[in-house]
Amino acid sequence: MRNLLLQGLTRRPLTESRPRTDDPELQVLSVRLDVAAKKRLGRSLSIRAVDAGSCNGCELEIHALQNAFYDLERFGLRFVASPRHADVLLVTGPVTKNMREALQRAYNAAPSPKWVVAVGDCALDGGIFSGSYAVEGGVSAVVPVDLHIKGCPPRPLDLLKSLLALMEKPVAAP
Amino acid sequence: MSALNGVLAKGCVLDAHRPWPRVVVDEDIWRDTTAQLHEGLLTLAGLWGEADAVHMAVLDEQARTLAVITLPCPARTFPSVGLSHAPAIRLERAISDLFGLVPLDSPDTRPWLDHRRWGVRHPLGSARADSERAPYAFATSEGDGLHQIPVGPIHAGIIEPGHFRFTASGETVVRLEERLGYAHKGIEGLMSGADIARGAKLAGRTCGDSTVAYGIAFARAVEAAAQIEAPARAHHLRALMAEIERIANHLGDIGGICNDGSFAIIYAHCSILRERCLRAADACFGHRLMRDCVVPGGAAVDVDAAGVTVLRTLVEDIQTQLPAIVALYDGTASLQDRTVTTGILRPELARQFGAGGYVGRASGRDFDVRRALAYPPYDRLKFDVPILQEGDVNARVWIRIREIEQSLSLVEQILSLLPDGPIRLEIPAHSGEGIALVEAFRGDVLAWLRLDADGRIARCHLRDASWFQWPLLEAAIDGNIVADFPICNKSFNCSYSGHDL
Numbered sequence: 001m002r003n004l005l006l007q008g009l010t011r012r013p014l015t016e017s018r019p020r021t022d023d024p025e026l027q028v029l030s031v032r033l034d035v036a037a038k039k040r041l042g043r044s045l046s047i048r049a050v051d052a053g054s055c056n057g058c059e060l061e062i063h064a065l066q067n068a069f070y071d072l073e074r075f076g077l078r079f080v081a082s083p084r085h086a087d088v089l090l091v092t093g094p095v096t097k098n099m100r101e102a103l104q105r106a107y108n109a110a111p112s113p114k115w116v117v118a119v120g121d122c123a124l125d126g127g128i129f130s131g132s133y134a135v136e137g138g139v140s141a142v143v144p145v146d147l148h149i150k151g152c153p154p155r156p157l158d159l160l161k162s163l164l165a166l167m168e169k170p171v172a173a174p
Numbered sequence: 175m176s177a178l179n180g181v182l183a184k185g186c187v188l189d190a191h192r193p194w195p196r197v198v199v200d201e202d203i204w205r206d207t208t209a210q211l212h213e214g215l216l217t218l219a220g221l222w223g224e225a226d227a228v229h230m231a232v233l234d235e236q237a238r239t240l241a242v243i244t245l246p247c248p249a250r251t252f253p254s255v256g257l258s259h260a261p262a263i264r265l266e267r268a269i270s271d272l273f274g275l276v277p278l279d280s281p282d283t284r285p286w287l288d289h290r291r292w293g294v295r296h297p298l299g300s301a302r303a304d305s306e307r308a309p310y311a312f313a314t315s316e317g318d319g320l321h322q323i324p325v326g327p328i329h330a331g332i333i334e335p336g337h338f339r340f341t342a343s344g345e346t347v348v349r350l351e352e353r354l355g356y357a358h359k360g361i362e363g364l365m366s367g368a369d370i371a372r373g374a375k376l377a378g379r380t381c382g383d384s385t386v387a388y389g390i391a392f393a394r395a396v397e398a399a400a401q402i403e404a405p406a407r408a409h410h411l412r413a414l415m416a417e418i419e420r421i422a423n424h425l426g427d428i429g430g431i432c433n434d435g436s437f438a439i440i441y442a443h444c445s446i447l448r449e450r451c452l453r454a455a456d457a458c459f460g461h462r463l464m465r466d467c468v469v470p471g472g473a474a475v476d477v478d479a480a481g482v483t484v485l486r487t488l489v490e491d492i493q494t495q496l497p498a499i500v501a502l503y504d505g506t507a508s509l510q511d512r513t514v515t516t517g518i519l520r521p522e523l524a525r526q527f528g529a530g531g532y533v534g535r536a537s538g539r540d541f542d543v544r545r546a547l548a549y550p551p552y553d554r555l556k557f558d559v560p561i562l563q564e565g566d567v568n569a570r571v572w573i574r575i576r577e578i579e580q581s582l583s584l585v586e587q588i589l590s591l592l593p594d595g596p597i598r599l600e601i602p603a604h605s606g607e608g609i610a611l612v613e614a615f616r617g618d619v620l621a622w623l624r625l626d627a628d629g630r631i632a633r634c635h636l637r638d639a640s641w642f643q644w645p646l647l648e649a650a651i652d653g654n655i656v657a658d659f660p661i662c663n664k665s666f667n668c669s670y671s672g673h674d675l
Contacts, residue, residue: 001502004439014446049332053357055671057382057463060426062332064452067445081330097291098356099335102327128375132360133297153382155462 014068018075019161044076045167048086048110052103052139053096057153058120062090064156077163083109088166089143094122094129095136107143115146115166119159124148176237177215181207185243191607192398196229196242204245205253207232212258217528218642219611220620221255221262222635223269225299228252229635231609231620233528238546242609242622247275254280261527261642272362273299284311287355287674298363315341315349323656327356331660334670338659345655350648357674365623365634370396370470370601373631377621378465380636381672386412386419387614388636388672389468391621394549395634396470398608399625400601406593408472409550414485414588415455415464415473417581420615421492422451424574424581427667431571432503434661435512443499447492454488457481472598482589489582500575513568517662519650520565527646530617530639532573533666537565543613555587565650567665603629614639616669638672 049062065072072078080086083106095103107116118139121127126137139145149162184206185197199207207230210216219240220231227246234240245252254277256263266277267286274296285308288295295304320341327335335356341349361376368376377392378385390412397404404412429444452462458481459467467474477485503509519529524537534541542559544552560576562569605627612619617639624632647666651659 001439001506004443004498004502050328051332051334051357053335053359053671053674055379055382055385056334056669057379057385057465059332059334060383060463063426064445064449067449068442069446069449079332083328093357094359096357096359097293098289098358099327100291102335102356106328122379128372128379129359129361129364132364133292133294133301134358134360134363152379152465153463 015071015074016069019157019164021161021164043167044078045088045163046078046080046086047088047090047163048080048083048106049090049092050083050103050106052091052093052099052123052142053135054093054120054122058092058123061153061156061159062092062119065159070156070160072160072163075160075164076167083107084111086110086114088115088117090117090119091139091143092119092123094126095139095142097134097136100136100142103139103142116143117147117149117162117166118145119149119154121150121152124150127152176234176239177210178232178234178237178239178241181210181232181243182241188607190605191242191609192401194240194242194609196244196607198244198246201245201253204230204243207243208253208255208258211255211262214525218255218259218261219528219618220622220635220637221265221269222622222637223273223275223298224633225273228269228275229622230255231622231637235541235546240547240609240611250274251276251278253278256280256282261645264645265641272297275299287358289355297360298366310353312339312353313349313351317343317348319343320348336670340656340659342656345657347651347654347656347659350651350659352644352648354644354670355674357671359671359675361675362633362635365631368631370625370629370631373623373634374469375466377634377636378468380675381614381638381669382463383423383669384419384614384616384619384638384672385463385465386415386468387612387619388621389466390416391610391612391619391636392623392634393468393470394610394612395608395621395623396601396625398610399606399623400604400608400629401606402471402599402601404472405596405599406550407476407595408597410588410592411473411475411477411597412468413551413555414477414585415459415467416613417584417588418451418455418485418488419464421578421581421585422448422455423615424578425451427664428499428503428571428574430664430667431513431567431661432509434664435509437506437509440499440503440509443495447495450488450491454484457484469598471601472596474598476597477592482592485585485589489585492578493582496575496578503571503575510568512658512661513571513665514566516567516658517650517654517665518564518566519646521563523646523649524565527642529642529646530613531615531643532570532577533617533643533646535560536562536569536573538563541618543611543618547611549610549612551588551591554591555584557584567661570665601629603627605629616640616667617643619672636672636675638669640668640673643668644673
């Protein structure tokens with residue numbers, strides 16, 4: 001173990017620089033959140049991930065946010081174990097009917113103010129699973145959604161940019 | 175004569191089913207086959223329904239062959255396989271939920287996938303509206319001082335949804351009962367009537383961590399049904415992706431298991447290597463998880479000279495860095511204390527359930543589809559299938575370590591053999607039935623489908639390895655402490671979505 005730790009001292013860190021969040025698409029997302037909300041959030045977000053029936057692809061990429069390359073905790077973003085500690089619910093999956101109640105309860109358990117970020121193409125409207133007898137057809141069918149991150153699954157960098165946009169000051173549209 | 179030949183001789187063999195035979199049988203032969211499963215002469219590889227029939231895939235491990243036997247169910251009932259062969263019980267409960275076909279004398283008649291939230295009963299059979307709510311009856315355990323701990327469907331970590339009901343005596347788990355189905359998306363329902371391209375997308379989204387393996391299983395089933403063979407280069411590209419997927423997932427699992435043993439440094443280093451795999455996949459194939467890169471008829475993307483270099487560098491990186499991580503795992507007594515003799519799965523159970531992947535191989539079951547029912551290009555490649563007998567968390571870690579080493583060698587072999595030529599063929603509109611068994615990182619994935627005359631999917635069934643692993647987790651946790659459940663669970667790493675469909 002000593003060697004692995006010493007190598008860590010001599011090698012350059014793997015962690016990559018902060019991604020740019022000034023592309024127009026992200027600014028549109030950002031404008032939708034009001035200034036008061038951002039003040040309350042300050043410079044940190046506690047995130048509770050809820051899998052509402054995803055294929056597990058989004059979970060893998062959300063996990064990747066915690067590796068040395070993305071290291072999301074340096075931005076004040078951290079995952080918490082209970083919705084009662086959360087500012088943000090990060091919801092994946094088309095929301096299966098079997099998960100509807102659990103998602104609703106997690107939402108109710110999170111203290112206000114709270115935001116819901118839907119992750120992945122199927123979280124928008126059910127995606128490829130829409131029309132099935134077993135799915136609700138997107139997160140917004142069950143709880144109000146503030147931000148949607150597209151992708152199947154979204155790349156970790158896209159997840160990171162969108163989460164950072166949640167915390168930044170909105171820029172007025174030109 | 176092998177056990178399977180006896181069954182085949184007595185039934186009516188259908189011509190349209192490839193590559194292994196499907197036979198229509200009567201109840202007597204169905205019961206005989208069940209008896210052979212019970213005796214361990216055959217292994218259950220799948221059990222699924224249709225509107226008016228049930229199908230059972232059985233594997234003859236000695237003869238290295240497979241067959242599907244079909245029992246028509248005009249009275250909407252069939253003799254329960256689960257009555258004498260426990261691995262069939264949950265599959266029968268799923269058949270009952272989806273199709274309304276009743277397994278007679280089944281030891282467990284509770285619903286499985288159907289939580290009575292769909293608004294419809296038997297959605298793939300004679301569907302009828304449903305507005306009832308029915309509470310689920312967990313198995314009871316009674317005794318002095320026993321208490322229950324309900325966990326899930328939402329878990330503390332970033333994992334898939336499922337419910338675990340523990341009964342504990344103090345710290346010791348007396349019984350674990352799983353309740354799954356929360357991720358049920360109705361994939362089999364969406365498959366029916368879909369064209370092949372949509373079917374491939376659905377298959378690739380059945381179980382996100384095994385999207386390549388599912389892609390290959392689905393593609394091979396389609397190709398068998400349409401009676402075409404993918405080009406040689408496509409076979410190699412598929413295997414390349416499958417081995418990268420295996421390496422990435424095993425790295426993630428080893429890190430995750432150590433993290434559940436509160437040893438974060440291995441988790442950190444494994445996560446770095448896993449990220450390197452995903453970035454290499456992205457550079458070569460255009461998607462980090464290689465989703466939709468395998469298509470029926472071949473592969474959707476080719477790898478160029480630059481891609482070959484990226485993959486060779488990846489293999490070298492992992493070969494250089496993995497030994498230090500493995501040495502750290504092997505040399506840390508406090509971590510070994512968590513994994514050695516924890517969550518032991520007895521070899522008899524692994525054999526009875528036909529447990530695939532590292533779960534079976536860590537408990538002495540010498541089975542790997544890549545060798546037992548080899549599909550190209552594995553029939554031309556050299557690799558070992560690591561086997562251990564201990565069946566504990568430690569053994570499941572070591573199987574993964576050894577498999578990463580084998581997969582690295584496979585990637586090198588495939589890169590040096592990579593033949594020139596086309597990567598994709600058109601699928602002709604052709605009716606037929608196909609079945610495929612493919613080795614995902616977690617174990618064998620079975621895909622079965624029927625194409626109609628227009629080449630659309632009439633029925634498709636996908637069976638994840640987890641169906642035969644989840645029940646074993648209940649057995650492996652027995653007598654362990656509640657606090658060791660996460661490490662046991664991660665060492666199995668069963669799929670929720672792949673199981674729930």
